[in-house]
Amino acid sequence: MGTKREFGPQRILVTGGAGFIGSHLCARLLAEGQEVLCVDNFYTGSRENLQPILNHPRFEFLRHDVTHPLYVEVDQIYNLACPASPIHYQFDPVQTTKTSVHGAINMLGLAKRLKVPIFQASTSEVYGDPEVHPQPEDYWGHVNPVGYRSCYDEGKRCAETLFFDYHRQHKVEIKVARIFNTYGPNMHPNDGRVVSNFIMQALLGRPITIYGEGQQTRSFCFVDDLVEGFIRLMNSPTEVTGPINLGNPGEFTIRELADLIIELTGSKSTIEHLPLPPDDPKQRRPDITRARNTLGWEPKIALREGLKQSIPYFERVLRGQKR
Ligand code: NAD
Ligand code: UDP
Numbered sequence: 210m211g212t213k214r215e216f217g218p219q220r221i222l223v224t225g226g227a228g229f230i231g232s233h234l235c236a237r238l239l240a241e242g243q244e245v246l247c248v249d250n251f252y253t254g255s256r257e258n259l260q261p262i263l264n265h266p267r268f269e270f271l272r273h274d275v276t277h278p279l280y281v282e283v284d285q286i287y288n289l290a291c292p293a294s295p296i297h298y299q300f301d302p303v304q305t306t307k308t309s310v311h312g313a314i315n316m317l318g319l320a321k322r323l324k325v326p327i328f329q330a331s332t333s334e335v336y337g338d339p340e341v342h343p344q345p346e347d348y349w350g351h352v353n354p355v356g357y358r359s360c361y362d363e364g365k366r367c368a369e370t371l372f373f374d375y376h377r378q379h380k381v382e383i384k385v386a387r388i389f390n391t392y393g394p395n396m397h398p399n400d401g402r403v404v405s406n407f408i409m410q411a412l413l414g415r416p417i418t419i420y421g422e423g424q425q426t427r428s429f430c431f432v433d434d435l436v437e438g439f440i441r442l443m444n445s446p447t448e449v450t451g452p453i454n455l456g457n458p459g460e461f462t463i464r465e466l467a468d469l470i471i472e473l474t475g476s477k478s479t480i481e482h483l484p485l486p487p488d489d490p491k492q493r494r495p496d497i498t499r500a501r502n503t504l505g506w507e508p509k510i511a512l513r514e515g516l517k518q519s520i521p522y523f524e525r526v527l528r529g530q531k532r
Pocket of ligand 1: 231248275290
């Protein structure tokens with residue numbers, strides 16, 4: 210399907226390309242010889258994340274909000290635009306849902322007109338506070354539709370619905386990835402996510418803030434592994450639509466994460482327990498059987514190794530030199 214160029218680089222649209230994951234994806238696509246059109250409104254992303262590639266001859270940046278239609282010509286679309294950390298997506302929850310839903314409609318409309326494949330950055334949040342563990346793709350989830358996380362969870366669920374309806378109704382080639390907690394360089398240092406929070410607190414010698422008892426679990430994927438999964442999924446055969454879990458099946462309690470970060474930074478930080486936020490999922494671990502079988506993909510970088518590669522980035526941020 211589609212108007213994919215037979216020769217030369219593909220021109221690839223990355224929405225949300227100035228964000229944490231998007232900036233790594235743009236860099237990787239350029240390294241593979243592709244042309245990249247990065248679209249972002251800098252809601253949570255930044256120019257600094259793009260600094261190493263801003264002047265690359267095959268890179269182009271367009272400041273644009275995906276809740277408005279976009280008229281460009283490209284060969285593939287990666288749709289990542291959406292704030293991802295709870296404090297960011299809860300800051301303006303109506304805008305969060307609009308970004309997920311109107312953004313999906315606009316980008317799917319573009320994919321339909323151009324007849325090109327479109328990738329959706331969905332999330333493990335579609336499983337909510339899961340009652341099935343680990344989570345396979347055929348689990349429908351346990352999501353509160355009216356809570357503080359709903360703008361994000363239900364927005365992403367609705368976006369998935371739109372992707373599958375555009376696929377069934379308009380034959381759009383879709384690639385839906387459900388991303389589990391991901392970390393690495395270029396994370397927003399103050400986005401409140403657990404890895405960035407704990408590393409910043411450890412480096413500053415401040416108390417490590419564990420919400421609740423710290424017995425809730427998460428599975429943390431290093432960003433390079435995730436981006437490899439994105440590219441394999443995008444370039445998989447047409448019939449591979451997803452949804453497909455992308456994440457690291459290694460599961461850790463939040464307490465274990467805190468202890469590991471204290472060890473790796475050599476910090477003297479103490480532990481401080483704070484109240485658990487509402488609807489905080491108790492456990493989360495991807496079943497990645499489908500990704501293994503369909504894409505031959507699995508993460509290669511263990512948490513300890515990935516944290517070692519991430520800590521120097523946060524040290525540079527604290528020294529005021531992001532790169
Ligand atoms: P991020 O906040 O760093 O990046 C999101 C980017 O989207 C930012 O650059 C932001 O400015 C941009 N954006 C937001 N609203 C926009 C709009 N209306 N128009 C244009 N651009 C807009 O987050 P991230 O961690 O890089 O996440 C990227 C994608 O992956 C998101 O869709 C997120 O939901 C998904 N995801 C991330 C994780 C994770 O652990 N990081 C987990 C699951 C899903
Ligand atoms: N968390 C914590 N201390 C922090 C930040 C987060 O204990 O300073 C916990 C949070 O309550 C959740 C887990 O860490 O149980 C992961 O939180 P994050 O916001 O990174 O992502 P999500 O909840 O969306 O998986």
